[in-house]
Amino acid sequence: MAGIEVTSLHKRYPDGTVAVEHVDLSIGDGELFVMLGPSGCGKTTTLRAMAGLERQTSGDIRIGSTLVNDLPPAERDIAMVFQFYALYPHLKTRDNLAFPLRAEGLPESEVRERVAEASRMMRLDALLDRRPQRLSGGEQQRVALARALVRRPRAFLMDEPLTNLDAELRADMRTEIKHLQAQLGTTMVYVTHDQVEAMSLGHRIAILNKGRVEQVGTPLEVYDRPASLFCAAFIGSPPMNLIEVEVDDGSLRGPGGLRLTPPAGLPRDRTLVAGVRPEALEVTVPGAEGSVPARVISAEVLGDEIIYVLDNGGERDVRVRMPPTVRFAADAPVGLRHAGGTPPVYDVNTEELVA
């Protein structure tokens, strides 16, 4: 087991595209680290550079204390799980699992022992004599995980391993991966574009955008204080409300006079936006104390909650998460009130967190 250090990693393709721009990451030993971002943000390229499948233009990668820049993938002592599983189609499950071990030249008795152990762990015993095309997507992914396990690598690299599974199976596999990582305590780097996956799995999350790291933090840090407008819009569903605000008399005032608790040290000379989570707002009866007038545009009844979309005269509509017992009709006049703590505030021009 080992941590992974990435220092000012830069990847520029021959056609001129810059996939990764001077990325620094420090992944701890035994950590489940998630790289999250939209497609084309450089997360997969970063992962492939760690694996050695892609040679970086500049920058260093260390696994444990070894500088691995010039090592071929096989000598980095890592295992990778792919989105399309990449099980060898001509081999049975058993031989797929044994393949990396035999390639390493381990004695057959140990190969058999390790395959049996991995198969027990991932509950594959019934599938050992089948070929990949006779396995379902979920089964194939379990075999792929087991194939990564048998090598007892220093780190696991996961490239969107659940993207091709249906929603229900995805949730199951998510639990399974989390449990497995906790049990083995192996360092795992997990790439995904799904923020729910990132939040539920990661010890820490790195949010990448256009080849740069926008924020690194625990799921709660990332959720509560997104480091930039991009992170604010990317994490959470429905996303954070970005409300244009002015500093007024030591408090923050939004459209229609909506009052927010101001954070300390706000600059006065910039155009600001406050990030307010839908659950930090409240829909009230019109004229309730501390509320500003608003109008219901639509209500999404989700069963366990209702998402109200309100117009309070601002540039953007505001989304509010309410318990299912609170009902307002569409188009009804209502009140809107801030009920949470201090919101993060961003500069519209630099798109960065200012307070």
Add this chain to the structure above:
Amino acid sequence: MAITIDEAVPGPAPHAAPRARRRGGRARRVVEVVLLVALAAAMLFPVLWMLETSIKENRDVYAVPAKFFNFDFTLDHFKDVFVSPDGGRSDLSVSFLNSVIVAGASTVLATVLGVPAAWAYSRFTLKAKKDQLFFILSTRFMPPVVVVIPIFLMYRELGLIDSKLGLILIYAAFNVPFTIWMMKGFVDEVPSEYEDAAMLDGYTRLQAFWKFTLPLLVPGIAATAVFALIFSWNEFVFAIFLTSSQEVRTAPPAIAGLIGGTTVDWGLVAASAVVFAIPVLVFAFLVRKHLVAGVTLGAVRR
């Protein structure tokens, strides 16, 4: 090749027709069948006539009015294709052998060069990749007749005129772009993760390609090679311009050479044409699915 089309492309589902159109269905169907039969007869007649002529006695070949059914059967024309009147090998059989050598060697060459190139274009990010691929394809834009004179002059300088090697090279040059384009489609279909996984398991990139991707490409390679083979086998323009001697000449110009002079032995022409057509028909039958796929390639994204 008419057999292949209706096999692979399903006709409109019979129940899908709206009610109003179904009422006139029967009459419409009769008209359709009659028209199609007439069309098929017109299209297939030359082929049938060729087959018939190749098995008729000479006097029946020239009979007026023409004999459709009650002719005398013979296989002498086919014997004449392969055996000369004095008992040795006929000139035509040499030409057929040349065709086999030239078409076979040029196909192997185009495949050996084209498949790795297609793999590289599919897997790697290259500078101006699209422009490169377009340039490669552009060599197929113009008809061979346009370039045959410059090629003739170049070949004369290089001493490649009237040699099998010359034909092999020019056919391979024409088939490589085609092979690259067609194979790139097949390589794109094989997930690159197989190679990534193999590389993590300790293989080099080339070993990974050789051991894992290549076996999955075999059907695609076979289909592509058959297309290249058919092209080389049928090619006429370069063959007639770049070869002159009987020992080098391939079958298409040799068969064409039978026509002309004072008398034409139509039985021999027909028999050699039949022998010439058989390999093409067999191979076209083998790749009939891809013939249709080639038509719609790129139209549907899976």
